[in-house]
Amino acid sequence: MTTINEMFRNRIGFPPDEPINFDHLDKVLEKTALALPFENVRVMNDSITDISEESLKEKILESNEGGLCYDLNSILYLFLSNNGFNVTLIRGVVYNQTQQKWSDTGRTHAAILLYKKGRRYIVDTGFGSNLPLKPVPLSGETVSSRNGEFRIEKEASNHGNYCLYMKRKHKDEEWKKGYAFDPADTVTNLSDLNEMQRIIVSHPASGFNKQLLITKLTHNGSATLAGNLLTTWADGKMKKEEVDENRVKELAKDVFGLNLL
Structure with a gap:
């Protein structure tokens, strides 16, 4: 085993x-x-x-x-x-x-x-x-x-x-x-x-039961998907992008390696 x-x-x-x-x-x-x-x-x-x-x-x-x-x-x-x-x-x-x-x-x-x-x-x-x-x-x-x-x-x-x-x-x-x-x-x-x-x-005060949250460090910063908002940090610069449901699933797979149902 x-x-x-x-x-x-x-x-x-x-x-x-x-x-x-x-x-x-x-x-x-x-x-x-x-x-x-x-x-x-x-x-x-x-x-x-x-x-x-x-x-x-x-x-x-x-x-x-x-x-x-x-x-x-x-x-x-x-x-x-x-x-x-x-x-x-x-x-x-x-x-x-x-x-x-x-x-x-x-x-x-x-x-x-x-x-x-x-x-x-x-x-x-x-x-x-x-x-x-x-x-x-x-x-x-x-x-x-x-x-x-x-x-x-x-x-x-x-x-x-x-x-x-x-x-x-x-x-x-x-x-x-x-x-x-x-x-x-x-x-x-x-x-x-x-x-x-x-x-x-x-719990009503929990920050993890309201919307999808995925975050991970990257080689030059981090990426966070919160609901339909993607926030990336790369070499000290931040970028925010609103995405639709299909794009959320693509990002979950491509950026975070997760398969969403």
């Missing part, structure tokens, strides 16, 4: 026999961001399934779909675990930049906490196009990638005692809050994420 390790490497285009250590993670995260779209197709199609190792394998590695944070970070968590990393899944609360407040959906962001030699890092491939593309230490240092600058500050709030901040390249002039989390709020079993998925699917 083909393992998650083999299938994940094949999906993101990582050599099958190349060992992975901490210094390789930026390469893994870059390839993952380019290969796996952040998308809510199954939510909008009302075709979600319970979260498990087998369902994630089928959805992302066999059917070549993407998913939301609890899909993408869960499959990455399984892959990293299979490659000897000390990792766990945690919950976070996303900061709504439009409304300038914490999301009313509560702790519905899943991320990965990685332990290495007494230090802790956040690893995240499920935060839309706001991906650090590198492990971000909980000790406060700033990490930089082609996607911008990211850091984690220790600060107490009702939503956790740490907060991820971001200053996205070409998009942010000042640091912005990403999400708050408590490293102790770990996910014991993948099935625990079903409650998170239920809230995302049904």
Whole structure:
């Protein structure tokens, strides 16, 4: 039987026999961001399934779909675990930049906490196009990638005692809050994420149950399809285009590799 390790490497285009250590993670995260779209197709199609190792394998590695944070970070968590990393899944609360407040959906962001030699890092491939593309230490240092600058500050709030901040390249002039989390709020079993998925699917404040959303990093920027609006960033320049239903299906296939019904 083909393992998650083999299938994940094949999906993101990582050599099958190349060992992975901490210094390789930026390469893994870059390839993952380019290969796996952040998308809510199954939510909008009302075709979600319970979260498990087998369902994630089928959805992302066999059917070549993407998913939301609890899909993408869960499959990455399984892959990293299979490659000897000390990792766990945690919950976070996303900061709504439009409304300038914490999301009313509560702790519905899943991320990965990685332990290495007494230090802790956040690893995240499920935060839309706001991906650090590198492990971000909980000790406060700033990490930089082609996607911008990211850091984690220790600060107490009702939503956790740490907060991820971001200053996205070409998009942010000042640091912005990403999400708050408590490293102790770990996910014991993948099935625990079903409650998170239920809230995302049904909560009135959820940003993922209103219209189709697909986004993915590209080699020189990002592409986002929200409803019938395509937004692309290329070399620091933004372009917006309204598209009809047929074009939406074409873009989903050509840009994001997804087949819409």
